[in-house]
Amino acid sequence: MDGRNLLKTVSSFALLTMLSCSPTVKENTDQPNIMEVEKKNLGKLLALYPKPMTVVGTKVEGKVNWLVVGHTGIIGHDRILVSMSKQHYSNQGIKQSKKLSINLVSREMLPKADYVGSVSGETVNKSSVFAYHIGENGTPVIDVSPLTMECNVVDIYETEGFDNFICTVVNTYATPDVLDHNGKLDYARLKPVLFEFPTYSYLATGEVIGKCLNLDEEPGMCAKQPMAVDGIVRLSKIEVYPEYLDEYMKYATEVGEVSLRTEPGVLTMYAVSEKENPCMVTILEIYANQKAYELHIASEHFQKYKQGTLHMVKRLTLTDQTPLNPANQINNFIQ
Secondary structure (H helix, E strand, C coil): CCHHHHHHHHHHHHHHHHHHHCCCCCCCCCCCCHHHCCCCCCCCCCCCCCEECEEEEEEECCEEEEEEECCEEEECCCEEEEEEECCCCHHHHHHHHCEEEEEECCCCCHHHHHHHCCCCCCCCCCCCCCCEEECCCCCEEECCCCEEEEEEEEEEEEECCEEEEEEEEEEEEECHHHECCCCCECHHHHCCEEEEHHHCEEEECCCCCCCCCCCCCCCCCCCCCCCCCCCEEEEEEEEECHHHHHHHHHHHHHHHHHHHHHCCCEEEEEEEECCCCCCEEEEEEEECCHHHHHHHHHCHHHHHHHHHHHHHEEEEEEEECCCCCCCCCCCCCCC
């Protein structure tokens, strides 16, 4: 056997020895076999939706123009990307001034926002659709938008059919009702409208489901609105059929916790049952205003409670109350 064949033989033997002596790799039984997961390949589908719906404000030839933009993003920690079709009338104004405003859309302003996204500023004067003022950086700021960012354009990245404006934020304006007691943005209050491009649908933001890096901890309670003159203090007296009592309590506990955590207008949701007759449940409910109550009863978690417990409730009595001392308030704590 010559030297080269001997070397091959020794190398092969060494490799076989290493493989046979290697520790046995334990199969990961926690993860399902990829072949057993039923996932459909949708091809090259761009599916990173929904995105916050925005109205971009600029001036074109000295005239204010508004445009709905659904394709925005964050670059790093100090840049915003605004992607707009080249055919839009607003693009020329942005390229000339190197400035724009980004206005988040609330439910209240959605009809007007939808309108400015359906007509071109080249043929229709859209400057008066929204009440606005000129911000400190010289861009139009929509008065009813809960949050507006004035931006400078620092770069333009062109792709096929699109101008992609890379911006820095100069000023951020927020209405008082979307700030917490420390003056910080509270996105549970803000609730921007979301846009889902493939089906052209508007969506609403959901509830707080956890805290980043602390998912083992329950999310805290959102900042609360002040009690208004049309606030509601109500006692709900509920008689539950005995055979459904345990199941009803689970529903009632869940809706109370979710409401307090996620609804700024739900100030109190405190449920008790009688010691001698646990089927008699009383809930003290306090809402900051009439609108808060309407939002509550329309919420997904309340509707889940209502529909799930209809057959469990024998009798329901609602009585509105007048606080003897309106200056007093109940502080809720969720640990």
